[in-house]
Amino acid sequence: MDKFAIHGGVPLRGEIAVSGAKNSALPVLAACLLTEDPVILHRIPRVRDVRTMERLIEYTGASLERDGGPLKIVAKDITSAEAPYDLVKTMRASSLVLGPLVARCGRARVSLPGGCAIGARPINLHVTGLEHLGARIRQEHGYIEAEAPQGLRGAMVSFDRITVTGTEDLMMAAVMARGDTVLENAAREPEVTDLAGLLNKMGARIEGAGTSVIRIHGVDHLHGAEHTIIADRIEAGTFLIAGALTRGDLVVRDCVPEHVHALTVKMREAGVTVEEAGPTALRVTCEGALRSVDMITEEYPGFATDLQAQFMALMTQAEGISLITEKIFENRYMHAPEMVRMGANIRIDGRQAIVAGPRELTGAAVIASDLRASASLVLAGLVARGETVIDRVYHIDRGYERIEDKLSRVGAKIQRVG
Ligand code: EPU
Numbered sequence: 001m002d003k004f005a006i007h008g009g010v011p012l013r014g015e016i017a018v019s020g021a022k023n024s025a026l027p028v029l030a031a032c033l034l035t036e037d038p039v040i041l042h043r044i045p046r047v048r049d050v051r052t053m054e055r056l057i058e059y060t061g062a063s064l065e066r067d068g069g070p071l072k073i074v075a076k077d078i079t080s081a082e083a084p085y086d087l088v089k090t091m092r093a094s095s096l097v098l099g100p101l102v103a104r105c106g107r108a109r110v111s112l113p114g115g116c117a118i119g120a121r122p123i124n125l126h127v128t129g130l131e132h133l134g135a136r137i138r139q140e141h142g143y144i145e146a147e148a149p150q151g152l153r154g155a156m157v158s159f160d161r162i163t164v165t166g167t168e169d170l171m172m173a174a175v176m177a178r179g180d181t182v183l184e185n186a187a188r189e190p191e192v193t194d195l196a197g198l199l200n201k202m203g204a205r206i207e208g209a210g211t212s213v214i215r216i217h218g219v220d221h222l223h224g225a226e227h228t229i230i231a232d233r234i235e236a237g238t239f240l241i242a243g244a245l246t247r248g249d250l251v252v253r254d255c256v257p258e259h260v261h262a263l264t265v266k267m268r269e270a271g272v273t274v275e276e277a278g279p280t281a282l283r284v285t286c287e288g289a290l291r292s293v294d295m296i297t298e299e300y301p302g303f304a305t306d307l308q309a310q311f312m313a314l315m316t317q318a319e320g321i322s323l324i325t326e327k328i329f330e331n332r333y334m335h336a337p338e339m340v341r342m343g344a345n346i347r348i349d350g351r352q353a354i355v356a357g358p359r360e361l362t363g364a365a366v367i368a369s370d371l372r373a374s375a376s377l378v379l380a381g382l383v384a385r386g387e388t389v390i391d392r393v394y395h396i397d398r399g400y401e402r403i404e405d406k407l408s409r410v411g412a413k414i415q416r417v418g
Helices: 022-034 048-059 092-105 124-132 164-174 190-201 233-245 257-269 305-315 335-341 371-383 403-409
Strands: 003-007 013-017 038-042 063-066 071-074 107-111 136-140 143-147 156-158 180-184 205-207 213-217 225-228 249-253 273-276 281-285 320-325 345-349 352-357 365-367 387-391 413-417
Touching (some): 013 403, 022 038, 022 048, 022 164, 022 190, 048 092, 092 124, 092 164, 124 136, 124 143, 164 190, 190 225, 233 281, 257 273, 305 320, 305 335, 305 371, 335 345, 371 387, 371 403, 403 413
Parallel strands (some): 013 249, 156 180, 365 387
Antiparallel strands (some): 003 413, 107 143, 136 143, 205 213, 249 281, 273 281, 320 352, 345 352
């Protein structure tokens, strides 16, 4: 199993490029199941979760082609409207094929995802939403079986709580339903807007994506399209924090500054200088002492839960007490005990983490427990004295494209070891 060996203490300098967003690529790949025509996708990141989604859509009978350029997907005939457990268990976002498969085939059989390191991850809101659109749903042998032999029909769906993939799943289910659908209390994440952009290019009629009310006018048929997905805001945020933590001078390019606004506001409050370096680039430097700031994770446009662990790494180096509150997932502090082993002063109390700093971090052997936790340990390793060895980096490969190569190019001493 691969590990990372990191020698901390080197300021990161230069330019680092952001890849396409994993969390856009996943729903966008699922959306290709809605048409028998080719869909051409640019900037799909080569990360493990995307590979899993590619395997899943191949499993349904679609073909994929990638010759070093864009990805071409043709779902001419769907031969199996199923997402088997073996694929779903490694990636909960597999439930994103539920909506498109029911819409296209009138039925779908998708394994239930089960829990994961960061919390229970139920999909009850996807299921209830589909029922509103007229699907009959049974749960048996660990699978959700959905049927709508006469097709789905438009309806009003009001989500009990905001769900990102739930909004995406329902949007894909509703595009070819008979009549109009309104999704209320919808997620406003940029990835939802990106997906709606592709669906509209395919002939869908969606309005309001990016707001909490999305209106969808059902159409009979979707056709092929070409689309470039947005930059990964979580990768961008991770690099911004890396630049600040190492007291470097780093330009994070090919990103959308607005998508990391909640983070850059907090970083500036903490004493970090973040400047626009063009419409798609941010420059980060940090000269004075870092100050502690409190932070609460929220749905977009609030502070992203997917950057909470990385922000905690930053706060270990800040003067004072920082109170971090995780509102989205119930168990997303697995990185904290590992940071404590590196010398951080962090106390967890339910949904809150109390970080007292600054504390000098020293290199240690640590274990990555989930994707974003691993990223935060890489950050801690970049600032720690001595060598940090991170085990189970397959977690980080799920969502970051060769992070060690990107970081090495801006000066980090990080190596993948077998
Ligand atoms: N929830 C329910 N029922 C549902 C769906 C969600 O109770 O049917 C709860 C969840 O348990 C959670 C909250 O609602 O407490 C929000 O979950 P959401 O459905 O929004 O999460 P998700 O769609 O499964 C996406 C991202 C996650 C990111 C969250 C929150 C993708 C593929 N995944 O997950 O990304 O943390 O939104 O922003 O878009 C990651 O990339 O590391 C990652 C975990």
